[in-house]
Amino acid sequence: GIQVEQSPPDLILQEGANSTLRCNFSDSVNNLQWFHQNPWGQLINLFYIPSGTKQNGRLSATTVATERYSLLYISSSQTTDSGVYFCAVEGSNYQLIWGAGTKLIIKP
Amino acid sequence: GAGVSQSPSNKVTEKGKDVELRCDPISGHTALYWYRQSLGQGLEFLIYFQGNSAPDKSGLPSDRFSAERTGGSVSTLTIQRTQQEDSAVYLCASSLGGKGQETQYFGPGTRLLVL
Numbered sequence: 001g002i003q004v005e006q007s008p009p010d011l012i013l014q015e016g017a018n019s020t021l022r023c024n025f026s027d028s029v030n031n032l033q034w035f036h037q038n039p040w041g042q043l044i045n046l047f048y049i050p051s052g053t054k055q056n057g058r059l060s061a062t063t064v065a066t067e068r069y070s071l072l073y074i075s076s077s078q079t080t081d082s083g084v085y086f087c088a089v090e091g092s093n094y095q096l097i098w099g100a101g102t103k104l105i106i107k108p
Numbered sequence: 109g110a111g112v113s114q115s116p117s118n119k120v121t122e123k124g125k126d127v128e129l130r131c132d133p134i135s136g137h138t139a140l141y142w143y144r145q146s147l148g149q150g151l152e153f154l155i156y157f158q159g160n161s162a163p164d165k166s167g168l169p170s171d172r173f174s175a176e177r178t179g180g181s182v183s184t185l186t187i188q189r190t191q192q193e194d195s196a197v198y199l200c201a202s203s204l205g206g207k208g209q210e211t212q213y214f215g216p217g218t219r220l221l222v223l
Contacts, residue, residue, distance in 0.1 A: 033211065041197060043214040086150060094203075095141055095164065096212060098150035 002027045006087055006099035013077055014107050021072040021102045023087030031090035032063055034072050037101070038083045046072070046085075077106045110134075112215035114200050120221045121190055129185045129218045133202030140183050141201045141212060142175060151199065157183060190222045 003026040013019055025032070034046040047054050047061040049070065054061055058077075063070040074081055084103050088096035113132045121127050133140050142154040153167040157177045168174070172190075177183040187194055197219050201212040 031210070035214075040216075041219075042216050043199065045211055045213065048211045088151070091153070092164075094139065095153040095156050095167070096143075096151070096201075097153070100150045 002029065002089055002091055002097050004087060004089055004097055004099040006085075006102050008102060009100065010103045010105075012105045012107065015077060015079060017077050017106075019074045019077060019104065021074075021085050021087075021104075023070040023072070023099055025068050025070075025087075025089050028065065028068070029089040031094075031096075032070055033088050033096065034061055034070070035086045035088065036081075036083050037086060043086070074104075077104075079106045079108050082106045112200055112202050112213055114198075114215040114218050116218060117216065118219045118221075120223065122223055123192060124189055126186065126188045127190055127220065129187075129198050129220070131183045131185070131200030131202075131215060133181065133183070133200070134213055135181075137202035137204050137213075138180065139203045139205065140177060141203075142183070142185050143199045143201065144169075145197045145199060145217070147196075154185070154198075187220075190220075192222050195220055195222045 005024045007022045036044045049061045049063045051065040058075045060073045084101040086101045087099045091097045115130045140157040143151040145151045155175050156164045159180045160177050172188045175185045197217040199217045200215045203210045203212045
């Protein structure tokens with residue numbers, strides 16, 4: 001089956017810093033989503049991005065499908081950005097296959 | 109509704125008891141998914157519904173786990189004879205058409221603790 005790897009596993013930054021999170025996947029995919037899981041456990045959709053680039057405020061994402069990776073950029077990070085960021089790709093029968101996540105801590 | 113809802117929010121049960129978890133998907137969404145997240149881990153797929161049918165049950169970890177969906181809406185996940193290793197957060201998601209290539213929207217989850 002498809003393998004999804006995320007890096008780095010942990011990231012600690014000062015408020016205001018920029019960061020890049022990476023997601024590698026082992027096979028071509030039709031669907032890739034980035035999620036933020038807040039400290040209360042709620043999963044929030046950030047991007048649906050099987051290819052190309054999208055931006056939403058301080059966040060942007062790029063997926064290069066031919067090279068099987070996606071990047072999530074967070075600029076001018078804030079303490080509320082803390083949490084775990086997951087990349088998930090679509091497997092057979094449309095379920096999402098998840099990476100292990102990047103745990104981000106933003107210090108004030 | 110405005111989003112996916114799940115109940116109960118938290119459930120503490122004794123080993124060997126049965127539990128039932130409920131998911132209300134976004135109105136009009138035909139596809140519904142159950143996932144499980146153990147502490148500090150990514151999500152693990154359990155089962156997928158297209159309407160009331162479950163074409164993929166491959167993720168259910170044992171025959172103690174079952175799920176149903178009625179009226180193309182509400183779904184229940186039942187765990188019989190719970191074990192301590194069943195402790196996890198159970199998350200439900202829904203999507204519009206269920207034919208892939210679309211966003212899945214998640215509920216807040218049910219935190220299950222088996223003592």
